[in-house]
Amino acid sequence: MRHWAVLVAMVVQVSAVHGEVLLSEAEISQTLSFGPWPPSLETDPSNRVSGDSRAIALGGALFRDPILSVDGAFSCASCHLPENAFTIPQARALGRAMLDRNSPSLRNLAGLRWYGWGGKSDNLWAASLHPILDELEMANTAENWKDVLQGGLYSRGYEALFGPLAAQPPEQVLVNTGKLLAAYQETLVTAPTAFDAFRDALERGDLVAAASYPETAQQGLQLFLGEGNCVFCHSGPRFSNNEFHDAGVPYFLSETEVDPGRFAGLQTLLSSPYTLNGIWSDDSQKGGAWAVQSVRQSHADFGTFRTPSLRGVAETMPYMHDGSLKDLNAVIRHYNEIDLDRMHADGEAVLSPLELSERQIASLVAFLKTLSEIRE
Amino acid sequence: MIRAALALVLFSSGPGLACGLGGRALAPAESDAPQAYVRFETIPLAQPFALEVEVCGGRDVDDLRVDAIMPAHQHGMNYVPRVTATGHDVFKVEGMLFHMPGLWQLQVDVQLQERVVHYTYPIELR
Numbered sequence: 350m351r352h353w354a355v356l357v358a359m360v361v362q363v364s365a366v367h368g369e370v371l372l373s374e375a376e377i378s379q380t381l382s383f384g385p386w387p388p389s390l391e392t393d394p395s396n397r398v399s400g401d402s403r404a405i406a407l408g409g410a411l412f413r414d415p416i417l418s419v420d421g422a423f424s425c426a427s428c429h430l431p432e433n434a435f436t437i438p439q440a441r442a443l444g445r446a447m448l449d450r451n452s453p454s455l456r457n458l459a460g461l462r463w464y465g466w467g468g469k470s471d472n473l474w475a476a477s478l479h480p481i482l483d484e485l486e487m488a489n490t491a492e493n494w495k496d497v498l499q500g501g502l503y504s505r506g507y508e509a510l511f512g513p514l515a516a517q518p519p520e521q522v523l524v525n526t527g528k529l530l531a532a533y534q535e536t537l538v539t540a541p542t543a544f545d546a547f548r549d550a551l552e553r554g555d556l557v558a559a560a561s562y563p564e565t566a567q568q569g570l571q572l573f574l575g576e577g578n579c580v581f582c583h584s585g586p587r588f589s590n591n592e593f594h595d596a597g598v599p600y601f602l603s604e605t606e607v608d609p610g611r612f613a614g615l616q617t618l619l620s621s622p623y624t625l626n627g628i629w630s631d632d633s634q635k636g637g638a639w640a641v642q643s644v645r646q647s648h649a650d651f652g653t654f655r656t657p658s659l660r661g662v663a664e665t666m667p668y669m670h671d672g673s674l675k676d677l678n679a680v681i682r683h684y685n686e687i688d689l690d691r692m693h694a695d696g697e698a699v700l701s702p703l704e705l706s707e708r709q710i711a712s713l714v715a716f717l718k719t720l721s722e723i724r725e
Numbered sequence: 726m727i728r729a730a731l732a733l734v735l736f737s738s739g740p741g742l743a744c745g746l747g748g749r750a751l752a753p754a755e756s757d758a759p760q761a762y763v764r765f766e767t768i769p770l771a772q773p774f775a776l777e778v779e780v781c782g783g784r785d786v787d788d789l790r791v792d793a794i795m796p797a798h799q800h801g802m803n804y805v806p807r808v809t810a811t812g813h814d815v816f817k818v819e820g821m822l823f824h825m826p827g828l829w830q831l832q833v834d835v836q837l838q839e840r841v842v843h844y845t846y847p848i849e850l851r
Contacts, residue, residue, distance in 0.1 A: 379851070382770070580826065581825050581826060581827070582825065584771060584826065585770065590771035591771060591824075592771065592803055592824040639773065639807075639819070639820050640773075643804045643805045643806070643807060643820045644803060644804055645801075645803055645804055698797060698798040698799055699825075
């Protein structure tokens with residue numbers, strides 16, 4: 350790795366024709382850690398139908414069908430619009446009442462350690478069955494859903510995968526439905542972008558190709574790695590450490606109510622039967638269960654939220670757990686002017702007002718946009 | 726002469742000398758603490774990893790606890806690592822997770838019969 354990095358330093362001097370690679374050796378090696386993309390697809394051992402093409406098709410159909418709601422009011426797609434990067438253009442999702450949070454985009458979810466803004470699930474099938482039961486969302490019950498499924502057009506597809514419905518307790522039917530929805534969502538992956546072309550070119554040592562990545566985006570990347578401190582939390586191929594932080598977003602829902610974030614997520618998680626440590630996981634090795642077994646509860650969890658992935662981020666405005674920031678410009682300005690007195694969790698010492706210039710703000714935004722597909 | 730040398734070799738190949746092989750010495754808080762070593766491979770960022778701790782000197786370790794903090798950021802790990810004894814005074818530590826790059830301080834508390842000894846070891850994660 351050293352060798353070509355030195356090479357970069359040498360060649361950069363002479364590559365004036367197409368623009369330059371501005372990064373230092375250290376920045377290049379950090380940049381490589383954001384890939385390769387997409388990650389190799391591994392099936393989820395806790396979900397016996399993960400990767401099964403029939404399950405993916407059936408899960409995709411269920412995802413778009415309001416039949417999952419007790420009264421046909423919503424489908425999953427009502428709050429995770431497929432034509433809108435599987436999120437919504439509004440700040441907060443509207444269920445039977447206004448929900449407290451923005452719907453996350455459902456792309457690149459396979460294999461995460463935590464799901465939801467507060468990490469109330471440790472696997473994708475559990476995250477997919479919560480909305481079926483939630484009173485403010487689909488408000489269904491396992492019993493009712495089994496009845497509906499049994500009498501309807503999905504029963505044959507279901508039985509081909511999981512066996513006769515009649516013999517299965519309603520809770521098992523519910524979990525299996527979550528597994529179908531998860532199998533579908535695992536296939537939602539963002540494509541490689543201009544950033545990945547740059548990163549892969551650096552890895553190959555192809556500086557001519559790398560130099561076609563715009564200089565403003567490179568400057569933005571340098572800020573992301575350096576002065577901006579972004580990489581402290583937005584790390585790895587997904588640009589997320591998948592842990593919980595207070596990024597200085599106000600957490601008041603009203604004058605008297607707050608969104609406790611990770612604090613509440615952990616309470617739900619630790620009392621949930623649907624974890625990787627529970628009886629509904631199909632993995633006899635209980636892979637991944639170590640996290641729920643050994644996660645530490647702390648008062649500092651209060652008002653922290655899961656670091657979102659930045660892959661495809663230009664398509665998923667508005668931003669933050671409450672959708673309070675309308676575009677990427679607003680997000681950078683938020684970090685730029687972050688109000689430390691408003692921080693609710695103690696000590697995210699990496700966050701402090703950045704005092705970036707207008708040009709620097711624009712280059713950070715330009716960089717973030719290269720994490721999305723460019724559509725002509 | 727030869728016999729004496731042989732005796733010395735035999736004597737020193739007990740648990741004492743080979744202790745800590747391939748490990749990095751932990752820094753004890755007190756000077757009269759037994760030597761202790763930690764072994765680990767490249768540590769991945771924001772992914773779980775394991776390490777091994779060995780306490781030397783043939784003492785009986787009653788209990789061993791491991792934790793880590795980021796001194797500059799005033800926070801520790803979001804997980805409680807699991808420690809299991811895998812040999813005499815050798816411990817496997819699983820479920821470690823460093824969720825941010827930067828300087829971490831490994832903290833090891835060793836419970837001997839009469840007292841607890843504290844050790845630290847700095848780990849820089851990029």
